[in-house]
Amino acid sequence: MYSQEDALVLKAKELVYSNPTEAIKIADHLLNISHEPQEFAIANMLLAKSYMTKGDYKKAIIYAFDDQNQLEKVAIKTRIENNILKSTLLRKLYLDTQSIEYLNKASVLVSKVSSEKKLYEYHIFLEHINMLLDRLSVNEAIIKLKETELQFKNFLNENVDEKRAYHFVYAKAYNSLTKYDSAFVHIDKTFELLNASNKINLYEKALIYKESGLLFLKNKEFKKSKETLFIALQIAEVLDNPFLLKEINRDLAISYLASNQKNEHKVYYEKFLFLNNSVEEIEQGAVNTYYNIISSQEESQLESYNQKYTKYLYLSIAIALFIIIVGVLILLKSESRKKRNREIINYLEVSRNIFTKVKPTISAKKQTSKRLVIPEETEQNIILKLKRFEKSLKFLNKDMSLALLAGQFETNTKYLSEIINKNYNDNFNTFINKLRVNYIIEKLKNDTNYINYKISFLADESGFSSHSNFTIVFKGIVGMSPATFIKLLVKEREEIMKNEDTK
Incomplete structure (x- = not known):
């Protein structure tokens, strides 16, 4: 029999992608009445997902990277979901190395579960595909999709929502490759499965309409492009997600420019520029928050470690290990940063x-x-x-x-x-x-x-x-x-x- 807390969790899960503001209120209440690590982890994950839906990546990072989310007392499936969520957030912030690290952690945990294993393997696979598409490795994404098609064939036939996401990434990939006929086939299947679903997911719906509008724009069907993008814009305004609003306003501005409607183009182009500045500030704030949290967690762990062995003979050994570990981490981070900078400076030769x-x-x-x-x-x-x-x-x-x-x-x-x-x-x-x-x-x-x-x-x-x-x-x-x-x-x-x- 479900308790009142269980009912609130289910309600918040239903609202995360349709009414994130209301989901945040419920999750905040759950966080305040939580007593066990599992309860804290669930509330934190609901808050992180809701803030990500709203485009507030800074707050999403805070709740996703809370210490309690990965405690041993937290259910392994919850920890898997949390690691995939972390990977998604870091991908959106262009922290690819760290994103892959958490995806690998999720994979290790998935190997330890028996039920719903295919579901989590699919979500990890989908996150890999989205990273390839975001970084414009489109051909590699297509190859990976085709190679693993048989692996999830039965699973996708049994799960409408996951099958919709599968067709959607295919549509994005073919759109990027300017293979518009194939892209339209998959976007049509995406809409068909969207209409067949009982779940309300405004965030996904906005993404689908945005991609469809972009596809019509590239195919020079400007009227359909604007009609579809306006639907996406209305949904994004309900969610108040600046990242979605920025991209939709950009595509609308381009569509009006292509239609030689200069006044309308100016309106949406100015909105795009304003939102673009806001988005860059949000991204920078979120990245700073992530590094501050990680540094704070490392310091807390090291402090706890030192306190535990203060009265023991091994204090000197612990301090020495601490210095070595910190030194190696700093060296690795320094070398990694220098390597990244050198890659940027040498980009011209590579390109x-x-x-x-x-x-x-x-x-x-x-x-x-x-x-x-x-x-x-x-x-x-x-x-x-x-x-x-x-x-x-x-x-x-x-x-x-x-x-x-x-x-x-x-x-x-x-x-x-x-x-x-x-x-x-x-x-x-x-x-x-x-x-x-x-x-x-x-x-x-x-x-x-x-x-x-x-x-x-x-x-x-x-x-x-x-x-x-x-x-x-x-x-x-x-x-x-x-x-x-x-x-x-x-x-x-x-x-x-x-x-x-x-x-």
Whole structure:
């Protein structure tokens, strides 16, 4: 027989993704009346999920990383869910290494359970896929989806909600690859399963409508795009999630611009810029909170350890171990941070290799038979012209297009597009955007004046039509915003100067 507390837990679980504000009120009450570690862990997880739904990642981090969530007295399934939740939060904050660490912890715990094992394995698998999609490793995500399709076939047929999530990630992947027919097939299945579900999940619903609106936008169905995005916007406003609102307003602004409705475009573009600033502040606050919590937990553990052995002969050994452990952790963190900074500073060299050393993907191999047959002499001539084009600055021309470049090369657009796709594994727009991003990174690295320029100047200098377009493309290619990249570059230079002074 269920107690009053059990009934409140069930009610809060129903409201987490549909009415997170009400779910927070119930979970707060549960936290206040909790006495056992399991009760605290459940209340903390409900609060963390609710705040994540609202886009308040700072508070979500606080409750997800509470010490009591991983105590031995907490049910193993609750600890599995908590680790997956931590992984999701850290993925959204671009802390990939830490995200994978908690996903691995969840996997270890899953190996110890017998019931609902497939469910937790599927959630871990889905989190891996979402990370690949977020980091634009789309082909790898598709391969992983296909490889594991048989593994979860029976499970998905028995679980409507999980099957819907499966089709949704497929739709996102194909949308990113501009395979719109396949994307529409999966988004239609997603909507079909959404309508068949008895659960109310406004957060997932907003994501699905947002992705559908983006798909219509890319397919140049601007009317349907705006209609679908408006539905997503209404849902996101109910949830008051700034991350969702930012992305939806951005897509609406692009849709209106494509429809030549400049006044409407200006309205939504200004909303996007405002929300983008808010989102960056939230992300930074959440990351700082995470590191503060982890540091505090480590200090608490070490303090407890020292107190336990204060009156014993092994005090000196404990202190020595403590110093060694802390020293190793600091060294590892320092080396990891330096390695990351070096990778950022050396990005230009790495990205150049993308154009010449990209290995064909499985999907590319499968489509080899469908490529245009281009005379070898013609192909080699165009490749030579592309190499000269890379070394020139013509790609900074804002009017640069496939048709314009084909005209300059004295060839047709189909030949040029096919050769770029074949030799660089990119479409024309990605090819040009990478050249532009590489150009501005080179400037930032070699000319100290550039780090003091405004982002809008950098955007114009590198050939982008707008500040927002530059930021979106830069973040998509490099994995961080231009402002964050510049901060890391400045920090790296300061460390180099500091090291030189100490020599």
